[in-house]
Amino acid sequence: MQSKKIIVLEDDTAFRKLITSEINKVEAFECIGTFSKIQELMQAVPDLFPDLFWLDISLPDGLSINSIPQLKEMFPNALCLICSMHDDDDKVFTALKSGADGYLLKNSSFEVMMTSINELFQGGSPMSPFIARKVINHMKTENRHDPLKEQLTKREYEILANLAQGFQYKEVAHQLSVSLETIKKHVQNIYKKLHVQNRTEAIIKFHKK
Template structure:
């Protein structure tokens, strides 16, 4: 059986080293390279040809969400497994929308982590038990939320959801890996399409729609 080729991406060197040491004890998983940033991961991936990219969300420069989107777009066969300290709904759902196939919290036991790597490498999607409960609720209401504003694009709907959580444009830009100018343009487009004058009115519309 061929080994699962893994690329570890995290800006904290001690965490990368510890994760590599852990995975090196697993016979069917081979860590082929490490990266400290999303930009470095994108540069290394074509040569490393990983099956699974173990990726942190919060990194300087290009964040984990933007890195996931670009990895999935450029190398569709690569499976992204998020390893993060963040367990909030926004982070989990943003990772899913970006194309991640799994989400495991840092500090997970070795058995859980190894099982997750093997699962995503096999084409499965895997999330912790607590996260799975949230996903069920999310998908139960997904159709209603998507039908609420058919005039909005997927990205505009995503940004409207973050506006509804009172995130500023710079915070949204950092979360989604976009430039502040791009976010401003999207927000202006949302206001125009929803025929609202400001963020407060947009938030009211979003909450009335169940977002």
């Protein structure tokens, strides 16, 4: 049986070597290329014809999840497995919506990682337990009727939810990777839409939803 061809995109040199070594230990797998930057991968990939992309998220030249749609377009049958230390909602759901077929955290054992690759090739969608719980909770939340979600944009709702948890503007700006001024503008829009005068009134409305 022909080995499944795997490409590894990972900028941590030590981890890249380790995961490549683990992949090549499996008789059914073959690592046909390793890259530390997205641009290097995109330049080389047309000649490689992989069965699976092993993708870290944060690379020196950007986020790999932004390239998943292009990779899927080039190789419709290829699978994309995220292996990252990022476990925040934004990265997780962006990755899955972009077409990732599985999502592992880097604290997973090598045994779990290799088993997950097998699961992918057998039609599964492996996820670390913490990520799977996030997805389930997200689906539960999506199914609940929340009038605030109809009044606010997704970003405004996200900001208000963070404020309701006690985070300050600066902390929310850092979490969402936007400027403090952007947060303040969103907050003013939230006040107008909810017909409130201040943060306390907005949070009260959030908790009453």
